[in-house]
Amino acid sequence: MRKIFLLICCLLSLIANAQTGRTIYSKSYGQRKDPVIIFIHGGPSGNSTLFEGTTAEKLASKGFYVIVYDRRGEGRSIDSTATFTYQEAINDLNELYKTYSLKKANIIAHSFGGLVGTLFAAQNPDRVNSLILAGGLFSQQETYDHILKTTKEYYTEKKDRLSLQQIAEVQNLSKNSAEYRKRCYELASKNGYFTMPFPTAEADELREHFELGKFASSNIRNNNAPIVFYRNEPRNNIDTQPILKNLKKQVKLFAIYGKQDHIFSDRQLSNMENIVGKQHFMIVENCSHFLFVDQQKIFINAVVGWLK
Incomplete structure (x- = not known):
């Protein structure tokens, strides 16, 4: 009887998810006993396929429990009802913590994910060991x-x-x-x-492996996501520097940026170094926006060195 009841509950859950068009994609790599890293991808309209297909397993092999996911309504997390607000993204991160029974985690926040990660950490400082901004956005208007x-x-x-x-x-x-x-x-x-100015053989190989593998075929882009984000999110052009300065008192902050990531000015990067501190800041040569592919070894070594 209990088995029948559980089966009915599962079916009802599937029906409900089908009706809302919602399914949140996530996957873990490594051992649960190891320090947790959550990767937050860019966007809106992005996904974690490039990081997952090139870097997640390698980072996990260094002694971390790495969790990747696609935000609601983006990538493989299909949801026709997604509002694409920051609060929705924060709520889903809290659900991810529940799914994996996490008390605390380290966060790697890439590009637009830098804004999501910063706002999440500000709301939940007790749930974040450290926040690593990897080419993470912070002062949007300065970038534009x-x-x-x-x-x-x-x-x-x-x-x-x-x-x-x-x-x-x-x-x-x-x-x-x-x-x-x-x-x-x-x-x-x-x-x-x-674009990486002088592609190395290692970076070319990583990109080729990604393009020929299963992750490239699931590199789904929701082009409507930015439109809905700007319609629903009033904080659509924010500067998180004041938040980061205050957050530094509660959470370890790190930042790594590509020297040739030309969406950031020298002034912006100098400001970020002042916020996180010289020992917690790194500029990588011959590297643009996708650090974990352009200079993967340097990126992984930096993360391992900071977190361990």
Whole structure:
């Protein structure tokens, strides 16, 4: 009788999930007894496939219990009802803690995940051992200003009037809009701001292995996510530096950035170094936005050195 009851409960749960279109993807690597690391991916519209397919197992082999997941409505976490707010992301992280019976964890927060990780840690400092910003966003408007300023300088030198007109159009958009964000990052991408300047054989091999493997085929992008995020989240263009300064009193902070991650200005990186401290800060040469692929060994060694 008990087995029948449990079967009915499972079926009801599946039906409910099917009706809401919700399923949160997560996977763990390593031994449960080891220190926990949660990886928070970029976005909105991102996923953790690149980190999972290239780095999760290698980091776990260094003595960590690594958990990857895709935020609700992004990547493999299909959810037609997702609102893409920070609070929703924080709530789902708390559920992830319950799923894996975690009391505390170390967090690696990449790109937009830096904002999510910072806000989560600020709400739950007792649940976070350390926060590692890996190319993590923090002062968004400074990033957009830097992209527009540097691309404008480049196109002015090239006397590219069409591109300069496009920059002027972006500058006239609302700074709290999905279109503004999208077009800033399109300019950055077009000019190689996210590209490793001198690809090494190791980095090329990692990318090729990823593209030929199972994770590339599950690299799902929800292009509607940024639009819904900007519609629902009032804090859509924030500066988390004041939060990080206060958080430093409660949580260990670390930061690692690529020297050629050109979405960040020298001033921004200097400010971040001042926040986390010189011993907790690293700039990696010949490295752009995806540090864990561009310079994987350096990235893993930095994480291991800081956490162990």
